[in-house]
Amino acid sequence: MSSSPRVSTPSPKPAPATPAAVTPMGWMHTARFLTTAAQLHHLPAMDTPEIAFVGRSNAGKSTCINTLTQKKQLAFASKKPGRTQHINLFALGKQGITDAVLADLPGYGYAAVAKMDKLRWQQVMANYLVSRENLKGIVMMCDPRHGLTELDDILLEVIRPRVEEGLKFLIILTKADKLTRAEQAKALSIARLQAGGGEVKLFSALKKQGVDEVAKLLWDWTHSADGLEAAAPAEPPEDEPEALDE
Numbered sequence: 337m338s339s340s341p342r343v344s345t346p347s348p349k350p351a352p353a354t355p356a357a358v359t360p361m362g363w364m365h366t367a368r369f370l371t372t373a374a375q376l377h378h379l380p381a382m383d384t385p386e387i388a389f390v391g392r393s394n395a396g397k398s399t400c401i402n403t404l405t406q407k408k409q410l411a412f413a414s415k416k417p418g419r420t421q422h423i424n425l426f427a428l429g430k431q432g433i434t435d436a437v438l439a440d441l442p443g444y445g446y447a448a449v450a451k452m453d454k455l456r457w458q459q460v461m462a463n464y465l466v467s468r469e470n471l472k473g474i475v476m477m478c479d480p481r482h483g484l485t486e487l488d489d490i491l492l493e494v495i496r497p498r499v500e501e502g503l504k505f506l507i508i509l510t511k512a513d514k515l516t517r518a519e520q521a522k523a524l525s526i527a528r529l530q531a532g533g534g535e536v537k538l539f540s541a542l543k544k545q546g547v548d549e550v551a552k553l554l555w556d557w558t559h560s561a562d563g564l565e566a567a568a569p570a571e572p573p574e575d576e577p578e579a580l581d582e
């Protein structure tokens with residue numbers, strides 16, 4: 337468990353689940369960099385609900401965070417696998433009041449990483465997922481062209497006890513723009529079987545597919561007691577797709 341001082345962010349007033357002016361996308365746009373840590377005990381302990389983005393290297397975790405928050409360079413995204421090497425935290429919340437945190441984690445499975453570094457990182461990540469007290473949900477990013485890999489399965493095993501205790505869990509099938517409609521439908525049904533009852537969503541940063549849906553789900557996870565009832569208003573359509581470098 338972390339020995340660093342507990343960061344207590346002011347709690348928002350208990351108010352209606354979704355104040356009229358706040359939509360999940362508007363909320364996402366409030367994202368700002370909070371802190372970065374190479375090791376677990378360097379992360380500040382926090383009271384606010386945290387959502388971790390995990391998955392294989394190059395799956396699109398950082399790009400997904402940038403797309404959801406509409407901030408192109410908030411998280412470091414790159415063609416080169418292994419771009420994210422720290423746990424990076426981003427705060428969400430209107431008027432500077434943090435009501436949720438997004439955690440961008442380094443990817444796993446990148447062959448060019450030295451074995452000792454891989455082992456060290458696997459340990460840091462397992463400890464994070466098992467012991468981070470304010471962790472409310474996990475988003476697992478998966479490139480559907482590769483499917484869930486052995487390392488994804490190991491991670492699923494690590495988090496299973498917490499998911500059974502109520503931790504929220506979502507599989508995002510990334511880079512959906514690279515699949516035909518038929519391939520998307522097939523990938524969705526395979527992943528649903530593998531998700532064991534967890535949610536699965538298709539996502540494309542390029543086409544802005546799935547953005548509103550994921551934003552709403554993360555809002556629900558962090559703004560209702562059981563993650564089911566915070567009825568957030570619908571979003572207007574997003575703007576033009578941006579060019580991605582892959």
Ligand SMILES: Nc1nc2c(ncn2[C@@H]2O[C@H](COP(=O)(O)OP(=O)(O)OP(=O)(O)O)[C@@H](O)[C@H]2O)c(=O)[nH]1
Nearest residue numbers: 394395396397398399413414415418419420443541
């Ligand atoms: N076509 C397409 N490319 C994408 C999409 N999302 C991410 N990419 C590309 O995939 C590559 C990897 O994206 P990142 O967001 O850096 O991946 P990551 O999972 O954070 O990678 P690590 O930090 O190494 O773990 C980049 O070249 C992105 O532009 C998408 O939805 N569509």
Ligand SMILES: [Mg+2]
Nearest residue numbers: 397398412420
């Ligand atoms: Mg990354």
